[in-house]
Amino acid sequence: MYSSTKHWLTLLGLAFILTGCAKPDPILSLSGSTMGTTYHIKVVDNGQLPESLLLQNQIDIELEAVNNQMSTYRPKSEISRFNQMPIGSLKVSKDLVTVLNEGLRLYEATDGALDISIGPLINLWGFGPDKRPTIIPTDDEIALVKQRSGIHNVQVEGLRLIKQSNDLYLDLSSIAKGFGVDKVAELLRKHGATSFLVEIGGEVRTQGIKPDDTPWRIAIEKPNGQGDIEKIIALGDHAVATSGDYRNYYEDAGKRLSHIIDPRTGKPIDHRLTSVTVIHDSTMTADGYATALLVLGTEQGLKIANEQKLAAMFIDKSDDGFVTHYSEAFKPYLTTITN
Template structure:
């Protein structure tokens, strides 16, 4: 009899183990601050991991390294030291910084100069950097002075060395570094063996696998409405990254005229067309981040031509006299759910 009880007990234990294996893995959620914004990391804990505190610490460590390399707010970062470098001699940087600047240079060419990571002095002049926001539009003289400090033609990369031919050149990677940070954390989660995750830094995303309901991740594109958060579209990016740029939140007004934080390198002034939001889907969040800014600068007509020519998945929200209209590139249409 005792043997029978033992056998039954073993069978019950085995069934419980099998049942526990069928249970949906627990979704973990880690948050924190980085690059002047927030980060959010969600993943299904379906592999053997280090303690969750160790994972959280490692995420913070890797994001801190990105800031150490590329922040313009840290005077001792690689990028800040390069900006202080006043001669043409090569300035050695990390592999990561060189990679991000190389991608910025590539996107600059594809976008016909729309993405220019040297426009930081102009961004600051217009009050969207560390300088105080102006109470009037900057004069043409001030704009010309700052413009003389810009120009991506003065910037090049040779291996891990940065070279500038204008001693006053100032590089700001805020239009692409968040996306790179997302890629860094996504790569770390993949290293851990995780197959289902969502990484977000300030609205830039990278996704893989399924959510806690065993469904593909779905992402809402926000309607450009300052009064309340509403949804314009819902998309299913799959195992891809996604970045959005817009000009409907960060701006100031003078004499009834709205000035966007996005500066057109060709005019040295804020953009003034009707595009209000750009969303890009790409394998690389760094690339998506850069193109979302570039296309915001270009405007809907020119951006759509480039997106279709280069098979870039791009989604535009454009203001009309009666509301908003949507424009999707050919490569983006497969992500739309409705």
């Protein structure tokens, strides 16, 4: 929801490094496009996997389903049909309900820093399907649009979403890309895969180890826009997501306006925290928390991360470069990190 340009979802500063073996190994590599970005998959062939083209077709079908459920850029998607309808209810897929419920949970867990009803504000600032505004919104315009951002105006009953305000507009892009990663990982496990790496637009899940008994290694990008590497980690059987404000922005009168909108103020964030990385069992959850902690800023974000035992890394801009902070739950991963 917070990260969008003319694509639905964008890469938010997480790269991955895949080191091969000295001799050929049974790693199947697949790549393609989805959700306005790209995906890359590495899976160790266990002898049970379908032929590569068939497996890729199955993956594309899974990701296409996520788009058809959750993309605000598709006018006939489930979420778009819900946004366009008046007060009432709409029966939707189980997957959409799963993602929506996680969005509602994260709203409470982050003191409102992650708000899936913030779509009207994203559009107002020109980071959604609508184009960039020719005039920066006024405080009165922001206040008016914030009235449409009421998460209390949606309820979930089974597979039905209930809309209680005509102006309610939901945007799940802050967690739907991570959900897509989890869906692909689930598909691979159904085929018996025990070792793989799945990456969509920078959100990554790994499982198992490579044939040479080394871990899948993930590079976290330094938030300087130059592609430099800040840290390299071995996740094990976990997921990682990074949110940053250094790629998607525009300038107005010499001031940089980030695509990360604070739901509480209705304005782009304006602090020194420039990147947050979160490690979690769920890519969807890591995705949402990374955005929320970036909104909160380092001090409050670290407080929530430690209270909720989240593994999180915060990178602040400073006059001399960057300063990195870690939550307590992230520190064990530092033993596997090399620069």
